Amino acid sequence: DGSELIDIDNYIKANYVKPDKDMFGIAENKNLIVVSLESLQNFVIHNDVYGQEVTPFLNELINDSYYFDQFYHQTGQGKTSDSEFLLENSLYPLGRGAVFFTHSGNEYDAMAKKLSEKGYFTSTMHANNKSFWNRDIMYQSLGYNYFYSASDYEITPENSVGWGMKDIPFFEQSVDLMKTMKKPFYTKMITLTNHHPFKLDDEDKFISEYDSKSGTLNRYFTTVRYMDEAVKEFFQKLKDEGIYENSIIVMYGDHYGISENHNEAMSQYLGKEVTPFVSAQLQRVPLIIHIPGVTDNGKGKTISKVAGQIDLKPTLLHLLGVNTKNDIQFGEDLFSPDHHDFAVFRDGTFITKDYVYTDSTCYSKESEQPVEDSFCEPYKEKTKTELDYSDKIINGDLLRFYENREELSQ
Numbered sequence: 001d002g003s004e005l006i007d008i009d010n011y012i013k014a015n016y017v018k019p020d021k022d023m024f025g026i027a028e029n030k031n032l033i034v035v036s037l038e039s040l041q042n043f044v045i046h047n048d049v050y051g052q053e054v055t056p057f058l059n060e061l062i063n064d065s066y067y068f069d070q071f072y073h074q075t076g077q078g079k080t081s082d083s084e085f086l087l088e089n090s091l092y093p094l095g096r097g098a099v100f101f102t103h104s105g106n107e108y109d110a111m112a113k114k115l116s117e118k119g120y121f122t123s124t125m126h127a128n129n130k131s132f133w134n135r136d137i138m139y140q141s142l143g144y145n146y147f148y149s150a151s152d153y154e155i156t157p158e159n160s161v162g163w164g165m166k167d168i169p170f171f172e173q174s175v176d177l178m179k180t181m182k183k184p185f186y187t188k189m190i191t192l193t194n195h196h197p198f199k200l201d202d203e204d205k206f207i208s209e210y211d212s213k214s215g216t217l218n219r220y221f222t223t224v225r226y227m228d229e230a231v232k233e234f235f236q237k238l239k240d241e242g243i244y245e246n247s248i249i250v251m252y253g254d255h256y257g258i259s260e261n262h263n264e265a266m267s268q269y270l271g272k273e274v275t276p277f278v279s280a281q282l283q284r285v286p287l288i289i290h291i292p293g294v295t296d297n298g299k300g301k302t303i304s305k306v307a308g309q310i311d312l313k314p315t316l317l318h319l320l321g322v323n324t325k326n327d328i329q330f331g332e333d334l335f336s337p338d339h340h341d342f343a344v345f346r347d348g349t350f351i352t353k354d355y356v357y358t359d360s361t362c363y364s365k366e367s368e369q370p371v372e373d374s375f376c377e378p379y380k381e382k383t384k385t386e387l388d389y390s391d392k393i394i395n396g397d398l399l400r401f402y403e404n405r406e407e408l409s410q
């Protein structure tokens with residue numbers, strides 16, 4: 001009957017942070033283009049391999065964008081699909097399995113649904129088989145109007161590598177598809193080339209590999225560099241086709257690319273031991289919000305608030321002028337002056353402004369060393385509550401009762 005939603009509702013109301021009044025609606029009626037950058041971790045930003053920049057275009061774009069450098073992925077076993085789930089719902093994914101498979105029949109109050117109610121044409125663009133991660137089914141529940149999948153692209157052996165279509169032709173064909181979309185549109189694009197095992201054709205290798213015992217890490221830099229090139233060409237084409245000015249472009253890394261199996265090679269690259277603290281910090285993924293007319297021409301800013309993918313939905317909806325005051329969400333608008341420095345991982349690890357709690361140990365960010373547990377203690381309860389409430393919503397399909405929310409709170 002939805003009575004379980006009462007406590008959750010109270011918690012969410014008590015934690016609501018209001019949008020910044022100058023940012024709210026700053027991109028109203030613009031197209032929203034979200035790009036999920038496959039396996040992109042933040043440590044490659046402003047970094048190099050033997051003097052070769054890994055992300056030259058993104059490094060430049062950051063000056064023309066809001067760039068969040070303390071932004072964490074929060075995915076679990078559902079990988080890319082979990083990041084999509086976080087983006088759309090501002091709920092945590094599940095501790096086991098992929099919510100895209102286990103709860104695709106639930107009712108959701110997703111960003112796609114809200115934007116399509118506002119008159120946006122909503123879609124996902126991904127040049128893979130539509131049923132991968134059960135997307136074709138889940139996207140209906142999330143309220144997407146259309147899914148541009150493998151059958152909407154011209155995919156050939158020449159324009160493919162590894163998992164499928166290469167990012168450069170993917171972006172190119174996607175912009176042509178955008179020209180046919182009803183405006184304004186919201187589309188979420190999912191790249192593919194920078195995916196394990198990070199294979200590339202020789203002609204697409206713009207930098208040389210790293211040299212360590214991990215072929216995975218060695219190749220990773222070259223596929224990241226390729227993706228960076230693809231994003232560069234994408235921006236150029238958006239400009240050439242006249243879509244750029246009327247759009248905002250948001251890009252984030254979906255999850256890690258280099259697992260803990262490669263700690264030895266990673267520590268060689270970073271020049272320090274990969275402790276549990278460092279491992280947690282490696283879960284940072286870039287978040288870049290580019291707003292033509294606002295952040296371009298060097299008017300960008302690096303923002304170091306601790307945040308996660310759960311914050312995307314309220315942040316983006318507020319930029320488009322959509323209220324989220326009555327939404328069941330665990331994220332907070334990143335531009336809100338009241339945003340809290342806090343990120344929870346699915347395994348219970350959490351990050352605050354000064355501390356990292358992981359592997360049952362409290363670490364100081366400053367010293368990178370374990371400190372007394374009491375420093376982390378105040379956040380343990382909040383972490384548990386959020387994961388628990390989020391699980392309850394998903395497992396009980398509680399958003400079914402959302403319509404009655406006003407009644408619940410009386």
Ligand code: GP9
Nearest residue numbers: 078079080081128132190
């Ligand atoms: C597959 C792509 C990659 O369609 O999203 O999936 P991942 O393995 O990263 O979840």
Ligand code: MN
Nearest residue numbers: 038039080254
């Ligand atoms: Mn992925």
